[in-house]
Amino acid sequence: MSIFGDTTVIFDLDGTLVDSEPNYYEAGRRTLAEQGVTDFTWADHEQYVGISTQETITLWKERYDLTASVDELLADKNRRYLELARASTTVFPEMRSFVELLAEESVPMAVASGSSRGAIEAILNGTGLADRLKTVVSADEVARGKPAPDVFLEAARRLGADPADCVVLEDAAPGAAAAHAAGMRCVAIPYVAAQADDPAFATAGLLVRGGQSEFTARAAYDWLAGSSPRPR
Known part of the structure; x- marks a missing residue:
């Protein structure tokens, strides 16, 4: 049985998975x-x-x-x-490693982004992430964009996941606010370091204040394993 129980991970794309x-x-x-x-x-x-x-x-x-x-x-x-x-779109190396670690544990994953679906698919295909991240939700497909929770709730729905079991990875304050509004835990990796004190980031379960320069796949993996609810 997976150490992650029923945990599902939802990634923001721009500034979180890739430096777009x-x-x-x-x-x-x-x-x-x-x-x-x-x-x-x-x-x-x-x-x-x-x-x-x-x-x-x-x-x-x-x-x-x-x-x-x-x-x-x-x-x-x-x-x-x-x-x-x-x-040219660069994947943050530690994020790619994190995706691979989760894939090895068969953790369900999705991308929920404010970008257009065409842009999301172009990046995922171009960076080789599409094979791991097959469930995609664009802001174009829901009524409201972030900080409303719509994209994250739709991602959970498509994966058949309870929002309470979902963990969102986000780089921006509106995304962290959206995760909180969705009733999901959040790993926040601020893209703009000066915004790390934004109140929205205070709701994150894990805040990597230094952004991508401090994020490591292993630390995120260990935090997720330690905070994941066990299967019901």
Whole structure:
């Protein structure tokens, strides 16, 4: 019998499994430059880490008074992002190791992300993670994006898991808040280290304050094994 009992693990994608934020930033910078906004910086981008692309575009329209429609901007950014993602997306090495450790124990796993389904599948296929992570939920497939719990609850539903048995891995405060709202435990690995004191991260069962530079597959595995409820 597995030491993990009924535990199910749900991964956020961007900034958690893969370092896709540089590609999202570049796609956003190019999209905004096409609309005449030429001063979009990495610091500006960090404000949108953890929320869906559609929500980001909606906020951009208001902030920058853009004339193009949300649908047009979304299509433009997604096209640019997919071009970049297919060319180069880096998996965090310790995260890949963690996925492999869980797979060896037959722990059910899913990806629940604010990205479009096309972007998620392109990254999983391109990085070789698709063989391990077959259950995927995009924010496009649920009513509300993070910090609402919808994507995580849908992932649990598709896996036939009780939310109380689910553990979410997240890099952003809205995602940690969504996990808490879903009634799930959370391992938080802040992508933006300066945001580690965000109140949403305080709800995490395990907070890796230093982010990916401090995350190790073995430490996460041991924490999960020690905190997992036994089969009912």
